Structures are given as structure tokens and as C-alpha cells.
Amino acid sequence: MQRLATRIVDKPWGRKGIDPRFHVDPKRQVGEIWFEPPADRPLDVMVKYLFTTERLSVQVHPDDIAAHERGHARGKDECWIILDADKDAELGIGTVRDLSPDEVMAAARDGSIVDLIDWRRPRAGDFIYNPAGTIHAIGPGLTVLEIQQAIDLTYRLYDYGRPRKLHPEEAVDVVRAMPHHHALDTHVGEQSRVLVGGPHFGVAWCAGAAPELPLLIRDVQLLPIDAPVGELKPGECALIDSGTARSLTSEGRFVLAWSTETRGS
Known part of the structure; x- marks a missing residue:
């Protein structure tokens, strides 16, 4: 057994006073906890915890083919296990209807993309698979265990006016803007x-x-x-x-x- 080093990432949308099991100063506004791979052993899979009090950006990830074309090692599929959810927690994945690339671009520019996201009320134990190309936005009130391909590669379409770079041109080439229905989505329950x-x-x-x-x-x-x-x-x-x-x-x-x-x- 080789313990992985913990990396604590403060975020403006993060949470103070997270679970004591993480041994973090309760005054820190923690958004993510990552686990670093060994220096001599790169990993293909990244696992991290997310703690949210606000909506994160509306975003999409490229698949392997698109990522390779742009010089990246891999694309990014990911999945989420909801460990805790407040009564007003929300998570957006997929869109309420099929959207053309032009519609996605226009909605990202004027912010109406938020109203086209399929916002859900997740509960503890929900498992959601988020394949590359799917528009998504994690909302407030959640503690999430995220498992993903090991790359930090995100194209942001909309970010509620936060001063971060957006990537509409990159995103529109990889996005599949449609309702999300994935066969792996489930509720974990008490069975291995x-x-x-x-x-x-x-x-x-x-x-x-x-x-x-x-x-x-x-x-x-x-x-x-x-x-x-x-x-x-x-x-x-x-x-x-x-x-x-x-x-x-x-x-x-x-x-x-x-x-x-x-x-x-």
C-alpha cells in the first residue's frame, strides 16, 4: 500500500468547515482535494473530492481523438459519486433539448446556456457517468467523489461573470449538446x-x-x-x-x- 500525497485546492465556490476526516483548517474555503501520483509513476486515472457552495462553470471536455489533435495526451471522461447533498443541491448535465453548435455559441455568449442545462436534484448515493462532449455544471450543496481520466483539460462555455478564461471556440468543436441518458447512471445502495x-x-x-x-x-x-x-x-x-x-x-x-x-x- 502506497499512500498518495494530498493536495488541497481552495476555490471561491468551495466550502469552509469540511468533514474533519480530511484534517483541513476549517477556515479554508476548500473546493477540491486531489491525490498526487508518485513522482516516478504517472497515473492514467485521477481521483478527487469536490465541495461546492455555488454553481461551477458550464463546461465540456474533449474526447481522446479531439485531445490528441490538439496536442494533449488524452481526453476526459469522468464520473461522479454523490457522497452528500443538501436539500437544495443541484447538478446540471446534458441539455433540455438538442442544440446546434450555433445555438450553443449564442447561448454561451448571452448566458442563456444556464437555462438550457438539465438541472437535477441529486441525492447521496447517485452515480453519474459524464462522457467527453457532454455539457455539464456541478451545482451547490454537494460533496462529490470524482473519478476521471488524468488530465486537467476543460473548455468553459460560461462562468457567471467570474474572471476566468472561456473557451467557446474550442468547446463548440467537441460538444454534443443533447439530453443526457447514460446506461451507467445508477444509485449505489448497499451492494458491492x-x-x-x-x-x-x-x-x-x-x-x-x-x-x-x-x-x-x-x-x-x-x-x-x-x-x-x-x-x-x-x-x-x-x-x-x-x-x-x-x-x-x-x-x-x-x-x-x-x-x-x-x-x-
């Missing part, structure tokens, strides 16, 4: 199961013990949620080998995330 099996990464929700895992998994990351797993505590993350992953047990719940990509792809 594999939530994602590829093509870029795998994710398992584990209640007490790991489910049966695929044969070919690599760079497995372990994240205890509400009880320790061995010496690893909630709020921490560690790299483990595939054999260890298959035999893990806990008095609580934990998440496993791993790469399914062929090295160099």
Missing part, C-alpha cells in the same frame, strides 16, 4: 458492484468487501469512505496491487478506481 468497466477506467463501489473485479486492472487506487480499510483512513487514498484489491474488507464502504487503458494508448 463494479460501476464502470472501461474504456478508460474502472470504478467499484464496495460495501464491506470488494465485488468480483475484472482480470486486467492496473494502478488500483483505494479510497475509504466512512471506515478505515486496514491502516488507510477515510479521506486518504493509496495505490494497491490488484491482488490486494480483490481481498479487501472493511466495516464500512470504500471505492476502488483503476486504469483499463493500455500503457501508451
Whole structure:
């Protein structure tokens, strides 16, 4: 087991007084907690926590093909496990109807893109898969565990007047503006199961013990949620080998995330 270093990222939309398990100064306005890969071992999968009090930007990520064309190592599929949700929490994914590229550009310019997002009321335990090309915006009142392809590659369409760069031209070339319906979306419940099996990464929700895992998994990351797993505590993350992953047990719940990509792809 190799613990990964924690990186705390303050954000204007973040939250003060996050769960004590993260051992963060309660005065800090924390938006994200990342786990750094070892210096000598790059990882294809990134796992992080998000803590929100405001709407994040309306954005989209490119897929592998578009990212490669623009000189990036990979695109960005991601998924979310909602760990906690206030009664007024919201999350936007997909659009309320199909939009043409011209409609997306015009709506991004005048801000009406916000009203075209499909805003939902998520609840703790919801699992949502967000494939590259999908318009989305995480809203306030959420604690989210995000698993994604390991790249910081985001095209912002609209950001509520915040002084950050927007990327409408880049976004319009990769966006698929349509209602979001994904076969992997579910509610995790109290049963261990594999939530994602590829093509870029795998994710398992584990209640007490790991489910049966695929044969070919690599760079497995372990994240205890509400009880320790061995010496690893909630709020921490560690790299483990595939054999260890298959035999893990806990008095609580934990998440496993791993790469399914062929090295160099």
C-alpha cells in the first residue's frame, strides 16, 4: 500500500468547515482535494473530492481523438459519486433539448446556456457517468467523489461573470449538446458492484468487501469512505496491487478506481 500525497485546492465556490476526516483548517474555503501520483509513476486515472457552495462553470471536455489533435495526451471522461447533498443541491448535465453548435455559441455568449442545462436534484448515493462532449455544471450543496481520466483539460462555455478564461471556440468543436441518458447512471445502495468497466477506467463501489473485479486492472487506487480499510483512513487514498484489491474488507464502504487503458494508448 502506497499512500498518495494530498493536495488541497481552495476555490471561491468551495466550502469552509469540511468533514474533519480530511484534517483541513476549517477556515479554508476548500473546493477540491486531489491525490498526487508518485513522482516516478504517472497515473492514467485521477481521483478527487469536490465541495461546492455555488454553481461551477458550464463546461465540456474533449474526447481522446479531439485531445490528441490538439496536442494533449488524452481526453476526459469522468464520473461522479454523490457522497452528500443538501436539500437544495443541484447538478446540471446534458441539455433540455438538442442544440446546434450555433445555438450553443449564442447561448454561451448571452448566458442563456444556464437555462438550457438539465438541472437535477441529486441525492447521496447517485452515480453519474459524464462522457467527453457532454455539457455539464456541478451545482451547490454537494460533496462529490470524482473519478476521471488524468488530465486537467476543460473548455468553459460560461462562468457567471467570474474572471476566468472561456473557451467557446474550442468547446463548440467537441460538444454534443443533447439530453443526457447514460446506461451507467445508477444509485449505489448497499451492494458491492463494479460501476464502470472501461474504456478508460474502472470504478467499484464496495460495501464491506470488494465485488468480483475484472482480470486486467492496473494502478488500483483505494479510497475509504466512512471506515478505515486496514491502516488507510477515510479521506486518504493509496495505490494497491490488484491482488490486494480483490481481498479487501472493511466495516464500512470504500471505492476502488483503476486504469483499463493500455500503457501508451
